[in-house]
Amino acid sequence: MRNQWLGGSESKPVFFQGEQALVLTGLLGFALAALCAVWVLIWGGEVAPHGDVTKAISFDAAIGIFIVSTAAILPFSGLREKARAFFRRVYIGLALYSYAAETVQHMRGVNPRFVMDGTAFDRAVGNLFAFVALMLVVFYVYLAVQFFRQRVYKLRPELIVGIRYSMAAVMLSFAAGIWISMNQGRTVGLEGNIIWLHGLGFHALQVMPLIAWLAERSDNALHIRRRWIHLTGIAYVLGLLAIGWQTLRGAAIMEWSVLPLVAGLCFLFTIVIGVLLLRRAGGNVSRSAQLGS
Numbered sequence: 582m583r584n585q586w587l588g589g590s591e592s593k594p595v596f597f598q599g600e601q602a603l604v605l606t607g608l609l610g611f612a613l614a615a616l617c618a619v620w621v622l623i624w625g626g627e628v629a630p631h632g633d634v635t636k637a638i639s640f641d642a643a644i645g646i647f648i649v650s651t652a653a654i655l656p657f658s659g660l661r662e663k664a665r666a667f668f669r670r671v672y673i674g675l676a677l678y679s680y681a682a683e684t685v686q687h688m689r690g691v692n693p694r695f696v697m698d699g700t701a702f703d704r705a706v707g708n709l710f711a712f713v714a715l716m717l718v719v720f721y722v723y724l725a726v727q728f729f730r731q732r733v734y735k736l737r738p739e740l741i742v743g744i745r746y747s748m749a750a751v752m753l754s755f756a757a758g759i760w761i762s763m764n765q766g767r768t769v770g771l772e773g774n775i776i777w778l779h780g781l782g783f784h785a786l787q788v789m790p791l792i793a794w795l796a797e798r799s800d801n802a803l804h805i806r807r808r809w810i811h812l813t814g815i816a817y818v819l820g821l822l823a824i825g826w827q828t829l830r831g832a833a834i835m836e837w838s839v840l841p842l843v844a845g846l847c848f849l850f851t852i853v854i855g856v857l858l859l860r861r862a863g864g865n866v867s868r869s870a871q872l873g874s
Contacts, residue, residue, distance in 0.1 A: 593736060594656035599665075603652035606673045610645020613684055614638045620688070631697055632690035640683045643780065648676055650786035651724075654744055658724060659733035671720055675713050682710045695765060711762065718755045725752065739806055743793025746814025747785040753821050754782030770831015777834050778825045785817055788851060795858035809858065813851045820847030 597604060617638040626635035651672070660668065686693035686706060696707040725748040727733060734741045757779035761767050767776045792813050796806040823844035827834050834841050 596653045596656065598656040600652035600655055600669065602673060603655065603669055604649055606676050607645045607648030607650075607652060610641045610643075610648065610676070610680060613680055614642035614645065617641065617684060617687075628688060628690040630690055631692045632687040633692070634687050636692075637684045637687045641680055643783070644676055644679055647783055647786065648672070650783075650790075651721075654747075654786070654790055655724070657733065657737060657740065657744065658727040659730060659736070660724075660727055668720060668724060671716070675717050675720075678713050679710070679717075682706055682713075694762070714758065714762070718758070721751065721755070737797070739797045739810055740790065740793045742807060742810050743789040743791075743796075743814065746810075746817060747789035749814075749818055750782045750785030750789070750821055752782075753818070753825065754779050757782065757825070769828055772833035772836075773828040773831040774833070775828055778821060778828055781824065782821050785821075788855070789814055789817065792851070792855050792858060795855065795862045798862040799858055800861065809854055813854045816847040816850045820844040820851075823847065 614637075617634050620634050621638065624634075626633050628634060655665065655669070658665070682693045686703070689703075691699050691703045691706075693703075693707055693710050696703050699707070728741055728744050728748055757775050761775050761779065764775065767774055767779075769775060789810075793810050796810050799806060801809075820843070823840045824834055827838075827840040827844070830840075832838070832840075834844065
């Protein structure tokens with residue numbers, strides 16, 4: 582039996598190792614989302630002339646999940662301590678500015694990303710927000726590249742394969758975010774909504790490392806475990822591409838047509854494999870416990 586559920590042997594990195602500050606930054610996003618939810622319950626979401634605190638709820642929570650997920654996988658990046666500390670500090674600073682701009686500006690009645698009729702201060706905040714968003718992408722591309730190095734792959738082959746697929750999905754999410762900015766909004770055509778592609782891509786940071794982690798703990802042969810990880814990763818990315826294509830057509834992802842059905846089947850396949858791996862991993866732990874008692 583592998584001796585740690587959150588990592589591996591003591592000589593190898595484990596999830597969240599050394600990333601307490603990044604985790605706390607992510608948890609701050611949940612706290613701010615809760616604060617905004619209380620605001621909405623008391624005063625409502627819309628703040629004249631262009632603010633909407635409900636958007637701050639979803640944004641702060643999404644950034645929080647993203648930062649916590651990044652903290653989980655960062656120890657496996659193979660970055661040396663100085664480079665890892667630099668990435669951590671920069672990303673914490675970028676996240677804190679994003680929280681402040683999104684939350685405070687909406688409460689002031691200003692859309693921080695698409696400023697309309699704002700003051701010089703509001704335009705400065707919006708311009709800096711756009712730069713911060715770009716830096717979030719640039720630094721994450723740098724992080725993503727680390728997981729494709731051979732020496733990093735050798736640490737935890739199955740887990741790194743899963744993280745690689747999650748990074749591919751995150752790049753699609755970032756592309757969708759840039760699309761939203763260039764489009765000056767999330768809607769495309771009559772019913773297309775870029776936010777689905779933008780959001781679901783980031784959730785690969787939770788889904789694919791979890792599936793890879795469960796695969797490590799199954800009793801299948803190594804080539805079988807890797808095959809399941811590859812299949813689920815390919816399915817997840819194909820699902821995102823189908824959603825992106827449907828959005829580009831200006832059509833809703835909930836309509837009964839080929840592309841939404843393909844996307845749904847891809848994500849369903851990922852879920853089913855995850856459940857099966859969870860059952861196998863749980864069964865292995867139960868058997869190991871019985872043998873040890």
